Structures are given as structure tokens and as C-alpha cells.
Amino acid sequence: MAFYFVQFLTGLASAASLFLVASGLSIIFGVTRIVNFAHGAFYMLGAYVAFSLTERLSGAFGFWGSIVVAAVVVAAIGVFVEMVLLRRIYHAPELFQLLATFGLTLMVEDLVVLIWGPDDLVGRRAPGFKGAVDFFGQNIPSYDLFLIALGPIVLGALWLLFQRTRWGILVRAATQDRDMVAALGVNQKWLFTSVFALGVFLAALGGALQIPRDAVHHAMDLRIIVEVFVVVVIGGLGSILGAFVAAVLVSELNAFGILVFPTISLILVFLVMAVVLVVRPWGLFGKKEAPARRTPGLTVIPWRPLSSVERLASLAALAFAAMLPFVSGNYALNVGAEIAIFVIFAASLHFLMAVGGLASFGHAAYFGLGAYGVAFLAKIAGLPMIVCLLLGPLLGAAGAAVFGAFAVQLSGVYFAMLTLAFAQIVWSIAFQWVAVTGGDNGILGLWPEKWAASPSHFYWLALGVSAVVVSALRLITFSPFGYALRAMRDSPLRSESIGINGKRIQWTAFIIAGTTAGIGGALFAYLKGSVFPDNMGISLSVDALVMVLLGGVETVPGAIFGAIVYKALNIWLVSQTDLSKLVLGIFIVLIVVVFPKGIVGVVESVMHRRRTAAPKAAPLSAKMEGAQ
């Protein structure tokens, strides 16, 4: 009994940091409507800065002072980021905001390794809380008791701040109606900046307070952000009380889940999240959001099927690509096959994002499932390659069917967060369930059979499959189903009132996208000869998002060009620099800020302007505001 009680207290102690970070994310979202992906990065920075300060400043005053100073320093960095970057993208679509803050995360990860090195750092114990309290023979670290008390104290302090101060009232007013607050003469810029500073302060404090409990390392940002997303999805985005309750719930599930399912404890959290979403789609304490804004500021050029000239040009380009084996060596063919595979992957996400308006932040899960599907079939069942290639993607389809059923109940940022959390769960299963997946060591020795073994043959295989998949997705885009999917993206209200079962359409699209991603993954497994958990990692999901954005999310063929340019750049970049994350992060931020239409988008709008001598197309946002 005592053991379970101690386990319960450990859970409560872990909840404190999680609550600090999640409440910061919620506060920022409430006012600015930005889901700050970089929140995990600020948490990590808080921990690193606190580590450095506590190493230099001695004594109790030095330690506790360092914790607070670290949070203030990181909050100042947050203010800088807000003023330089976020102010430029407050009116951008939420997808762009998520991506820009993800770009920041990437940059911070490389910078942290550059400054503090790649090794885990073990911090000092907290003065005054070094010992443990004996509880019926079980030890409870006294620092845990301190954290348990801290959570409710911070909750109370935030409550007072928002209920009893002028600033708090302004923030609550802005949460309900930003424009009205601005119209009343409140300086919105500084309100936003101060809110962001408070949110980042809380995240950094959460990180700094972890150093006596956990080693500081450069991957802690992604781990916390996924947990925080789960917390805010359960608790309800924008609710501080919800963040508290859900943080306790998730931490306790983790604490006891370890006892029930030692290897895959995240499953329990996932099940609870699924139940909450079914019963209350907006979280325990959340409110239903107004429908998501649609990509304002982008000119709408209606999509058209290819003209016969364009179709011939595409075939010529394909034939040209098929000549590659006659002019280049094996390395180039390997790169070419990889690019062809990523065209499949990007096109599948593009279908979901551009046609369906559903920006998945965890699309790599289905790519990876396709790869593992092949690995299981080839290694365990010993099936021939062609059968594996045909059946392997079905694992991606199955995953998409299960997760998609939940994900399509939501939209906008909730959809993005949920898909990310699902992908992270799939990743952790692949990582932790060593007996079946080989864990971190992956599954090796998946080589293509003789007919596809030579680099040129495999390249043709990848290119051919890629052409078929891209054509099929294009066909679907211009079919009644594709239009129904776009209809749901454009106006769910209208769609429901002309008999369209929108959720089922979106679910079907999710499965189509998951299956095609799985086809890419299946080929990828044979290209690399192995599968690893990273085949379904967050960075791969984000790679796909960047490809789609780079090509142009408002266009039909954007994903193809985005994938080719991005993958080629990426392969080249990795060979040139060790700081590829830093460069990639800067690249993402630049696309979002200066190049939101993407390559194909820019080309199309130039051509459109030439065709229709007088540009008539007004920005969609203006139309929609006018209509209201």
C-alpha cells in the first residue's frame, strides 16, 4: 500500500513541471492563438541555463536565485523571439505558425549542443531538499514534496493574476475578443509580448526546476512538448485549470502505467486521451473553438485538371527522369530513388493538407508503419518482395484507420497536436517494444530481390511507383470524392447541409493518405535495407510538412516540386555541415515569413496574372471579412 502511495506522490511531483509548461502554452494560445511548438525548446533552455548558473553560484541563495534568473533570462529570449518573428505571423494560417515555431525548436536544439555539448548534464541537488522522507519504509525525496506543493501554489498565483490585476483582466478580455480589446485602445503589441513572456517564463521555470530530478539533455524538448500537447488536448487548450488537472492525470497515468505495462506505458495515456476526445472533443475544461481561419492572404486560383499540353509535358519529364541510369552512377541513382520515395510521401501529406485542409504533424507514423509492415512480412513471414510491397502499406492503412477515426473529430491546431501525439506513440512503441521491433536497433537485412537489386532497377521501381501514386492522388483530387473533401475544408456548415457526411469523408481521406505514405515507407525500407524507429519520428513528419509548404500548399502539384527541391537540398546540406538542424530551422522560418506561397504557388500566380491581364482575384481574407 505504502508503495502505491509513494508512486502516487512521484506522479504528483512530475505533474508540477508538466503543469508549468502546459499552462504557459495555454496562456499564450488563449491570447495570441499561436500554438507555440517552441515551448519545449524554452523548457530545455530553462534547464540548461539554470544548470550553468547553479554550477557557478553557490549556496542556497545561489541555487534558488539561479532557478529564477534562468527563467527570467529565457523569458527575455522569448520576448526577443516574439518581437522579431511572431509579430510577423500572427495573421498567418495556424499551420505556418506551428511550422515557424518548430523551426525555432530545431535551431535551439543545434545551438544547445553547440554551447553545452551533446552529453547529459547532471545538476546539483536543491539546497534544503537533499534528503528523503521515510514513509512506512518507502523513501520520498523531499524535493518531490516541494514540487507537489508548488503546483497548486502556481495555479493559485495565476488565478489571482488573471482575476485580480488590471493586466489579467486585459488578458482575459483579449482571450475572448482580441479585436475589441484593440479597439478599446489597449496596446495590443505589448499585451501579446507580455503574455508571451509570462508563458515562456513558466516553461523555463518548469525546465529549471527539473535539474535536481533529471539529467539535462538536448532531446528533452520533444519529449516534453508531446506530453504537453497530450495534456492540453485532455485539459482543453486555453484553460489553466484544465492544464493542472490534465497534468496530474497524465503524470499519474505515467507513474502507474509503468507498473501495469512496463514497456509501453504511453498506451495508457493514449487510451485515456482517446476516451476524453470521444466524450469531450474540446478537452475536459476547454470550449469549442470557432471554425479555424482559412489560409487568408493567399490568392485563390481555382484548381484545374491538366490540359493536354501539360499532360504531355509531365510525361516528357517522367521519361526524362527515367533516363537517369544511362548518364549517372550508383550514388546519384540512390539519391534519385530516395527523392522519388519522398515525392510519394509528400504527395500523400499534400492530399490530406491541401485538399482536405487537415495539417497532420505526425504523418511519418504511416510512412514508418509501411516500412515496419514490410519488415515484419519479409523477416517474420518470409514473404517475397512483391507481396511485401503490396501488403506492407496495409499496416499504414490500419494505423491511419485507427488514429484517423479520432483525429478527424478535431480540426486546426487540435488536429495537428493529436496527430503529432499519435505519431509519437507509434514511435515509442517501435522504440520500446524491443522483442518485436528490435527497438533502437531496428530490423536489418531487408534487401530487395534480384530483379530490383541493382541501383538502376530499384530507381525505376521507385520512379514508376511514384508516378502511379502521384497520378492516382491527382485523379482523386479531381473526382467527386476530392471535391467533397475540399468542400469540407472550405465550409463544413454548407457541406453538412447538402448531405455530406464530412467526418467520414475526412476519415476516408486520412486512410488514403496513410496508405500512400505507407507505400513510400515500404519502398524506403528496401532502399535502406533496414527500418528504424526514426522512420516514424517527428523530424520526418516535419520534413514532409516543409516539402508541401516549399512546393506550395495552395497548389495541386506543389508537393512534387517541394519534395524534389527539399530532399536534394537536404542531402547536400547534411554532407556539408554538422549544423543541419540549425540551417533547416532558419530555412523553415524564412519560408514561412517571406515565401508562404511556395515555389509552384509563385509560378502559378505569375502565370495567372499574365493570362488575366487585369488581376481580379482578391485575397480570400478580404472576401471572407467582407462577407461577414
Next chain:
Amino acid sequence: MSLGVSLLAVEGLSKSYGGIHAVRSVSFMLQAGEILALIGPNGAGKSTCFDMLNGQNVPDSGRITVMGEETTGRKPRDVWRLGVGRTFQITATYPTMTVRENIQVALVSHHRRLYDLWSPMIGIERGEADRLLDLVGMAGYAERPCGELAYGDLKRLELAIALANHPKLLLMDEPTAGMAPRERVELMRLTAKIAREQSIGVLFTEHDMDVVFEHADRILVLNRGSLIAQGSPAEVRANREVQAIYLGEGLLYDARHREGAPA
């Protein structure tokens, strides 16, 4: 008017939000080919009433029957399949599609081809879409991106979309809100003409009393959630309670009406 099954029968419809009774025990009937106006001051419960009729909102109590079939609490898409078209106060169309494609989507849904993954949309139901566009006077607009349309044209497009499944009943929430005076008259004349020709029952809410008195066969007056009067335009106009709480407060209808001259 036939004495058979009503096109729409509403009995004791109620809805409250917290302590506020948005709609209180509203009952009325609508026959085929009849044009019925639902009027009332802002906050009277018109939109709540409307949303319950097509399934956007679920009533606390009461019964809604469309052509003899109970639809209370059914989803909007199921109500639509029974032949109930709807237009919105703030237009809901697909801004990234062309005008014709907007209608094609509704037609494809009507013909249950939504899960057709292969046929190119460009040729599907094209003739029928153009016929509907012609009907609402938008024949020349087929290829225009819907996002470029002026507001009055969007309202007409919504009407064409609502007609796509050969509805028996049209629910139009403030069909002429935000339009210029001439456009209002034209749109309502068009709606009335189509309704008479195809024997469609129309229920509409409206703030413009000129539009209401010119086109409605009967008028329902809603105030604070309750029906306070219903009857022909002349009866409603003569009703003292209606005059006191609604019509009498402003110059909402012209002098001709006030003198009691026939409309």
C-alpha cells in the same frame, strides 16, 4: 390548401440556454407551395428556431415533422436528404471552387456519388448545374471563382445550391440581408416564382418588412421565444400586440400599409 399531411409541422418546439428561454413552445404548420415568413425583433429566437428545423441545433422538447416523417434531433445531412434545402444568413459556399463546381458538389451528393474516386468531376452533372445557374439568373458565371463573387450573387448561388436536390421545403435565413434594395426585391421575386412553379414550401426570416409583406402568404411573429401572432399579412398588420412590440416602434413599413390599404 390541402388538408392532408402538412409539408412541415412544428409542435411545441422549445429550447433554452441556461435560464434563457430562446424558443418557447412554438407550433405552426407549412403547406406545399406556401411562403411563410418568420419575423420578430433581434433576439426573438428566429435563428434558434431555424437551426432546430434543419438539425443544426437540437430542441429540448417538441416535435418537427417533415412530410409526415419526424426529424426532431436528426442531423442536417439527414434532414437534407428528405428534401429540405437551406440558405444561411451569412452565406456558406466554397470560395476556392468555381460557381459551377459549387453546384456540382451538391448534385453529386444528391446522386450519392460522393465516394466516386475516379470519374473526373468536370463532366459530372454539368448540364444540370448550368440549368440551375440559369434558373437563378447566373448563366454567365459558371467559370468564375466563387471567392470573387459579389455578395448578392453569393446569395443567388446559395439558392441554386439549395435547389439542387429538388427540395420540397426551403429554409432561408434572412435571404436578403446585406443586399441592395433592388437586389432584395429581385431575389425574393425569383424565390417566389420558383416556389410557386415547383410547389415548394418556403420558410424565411426577414427584417425588411417590404419584402415580408410583398411575398409572404402568412406571417409568424416571434417575440422573446414565443409566437405572439400568426396569420395573413393583413391580420398580422392589424394585430395590436404586434404593432406595440414590433411594428409600431419604427417606420418599418410604408405609409400605404399603415393606412390599411390592400397590399
